Amino acid sequence: MPRPFRVAGISFDHMHMGDLLRQVHDHPEAEIAGICDPDPARMAGAIANFSIPPDRVFTDVAACLRTDPDLVILCPATADHARHVETVAPSGRAVMVEKPFAASLADADRMIAACRASGALLAVNWPLAWYPTHNMTKRLIDAGTIGEVLEVHFYDGNRGPLYHLADKVEVTPEEVARQKPSSWWYKAAAGGGSLLDYLGYGATLGTWFLNGEAPTHVCATAWGAPGLEVDEHSVTVLRYARGLSVMQTRWGTFSDPWTRQPQPRCGFVIVGSEGTIASWDYDDHVLVQTRDRPDVHPVPAPPLSAPNRGPVEHLIHVIRTGAPLHGPLDPAISRTGQRIVDTAFASARERRELPLAG
Structure with a gap:
């Protein structure tokens, strides 16, 4: 029987660590080699959920790496992504960082450089990359169904990052209010x-x-409730050679999209030269219109198939076979996204349109 694929999870800052460890736990050919966080209390849920024995629980990263993992999943606060990758990459272990890529383009480049120096695989996981609707949208775009992509419209978010735990377990408003003053999610430096x-x-x-195309300019504005260090709503306009695209982020949607879609709906609308696609998070179909069939009609978005149904299964396949990373997980695609984020952040601060960074 082949050796199980071993995965270590380091840093529980982001609640997605529990979701990712569940994918490891449920994979028939994988096992949790170790978990690590400086605060043992934050690992308690995972220890209980996945029956992780004490000799696989660590507060020291170096000790955790001695468990000989094939893949290391990192879920630190955004500002700590680069430091964690630079700590793990010299071991040569494959690294998957939970979104976002980094706090800045400079940090993203540090992460890329650290993995390149050791030959370690670097992947950036974006949970939306595994939604059947968005994958169907990409297939329709690549098939030429809507012609040349002219505009990308995006609206997404949730009630707020403290309203749910791993596995989308809900948190009461009272507990959210208690945690908010000290949570890293609401700290600019984090x-x-x-x-x-x-x-x-x-x-x-x-x-x-857009097959890797980058905008030329970015203009953004952001708003946060009085007394907060960070924004809770942002609007970003991207200028491309052929037109404008608009992206909004929102903490404070009327409902969480995984329970019931709020209005505006969370997801994408893609406008092409020959048609349009509405690709909503969590749906089982996309809505399409084309010049040949201008009435909006549903196109099924079937569940993804093995070995590409989620990030853990996918990376096990990539590491074992040398297959390419799923599009958005590729640091080259994610780096362009980071260039946009950096420029938007600076634009909101300076209150003017800026040329794309980097």
Whole structure:
């Protein structure tokens, strides 16, 4: 029987760590080699959910790496992404960083350089990259169904990052209010805010839809409730050679899109020269109109198939076979998204349109 594929999870700052470890736990050929966080209390849920024994629980990264993982999943606060990758990359282990890519383009380039120096694989996971609707949208674009892509419209977010835990377990408003003053999500120095949390989704998948094309200029504005260090709503306009695209991020949607879609709906609308596609998060179909069939009609978006149904399964396949990374997970695509995010952040601060950074 072949050796199980071993995965280590380091840093529980982001609640997605629990979701990713569940994918490891449920994979028939994988095992959790170790988990690590400086605060043992933050690992308690994963220890209980996945029956992780004490000898696989660490507060020291170096000790965790000695468990000989094939893949290291990192879920630190955004501002700590580069430091964590630079710590792990010299081991040569494959690294998957949970979105967003980084707090800045300079940090993203540090991460790319660290992995290149050791030959370690670097992937950036964007959960929206695994939604059947958005994958169907990419297939329709590549098939020429809507012609040349002219505009990408994106609106996404949730009620706020503290309203849910791993597995989308809901948190009460009272507990949210208690945590908010000390949470890294609401600290500027930690990389908090809706723009840094969600614009990378739209910018990265938008770049994927555009086959890697980058905008020339970016103009953004952002708003946060009085007393907050970070934004809760941002609007970004991207100027391309052929027109404009618009992306909004929102902490404070009327409902979480995984329970019921709010209005505006969360997801994408793609406008092409020969048609349009509405690609909503969590749906089982996209809505299409073309010149040959101008009435809006549904096109099924079937579930993804193995070995590409999610990031853990996909990376096991990539590492074992040398297959290419799924589009948005590729650091080259994610780097263009980071260029957009950096420029948007600076534009909102300076209150003017800026040429694309980097």
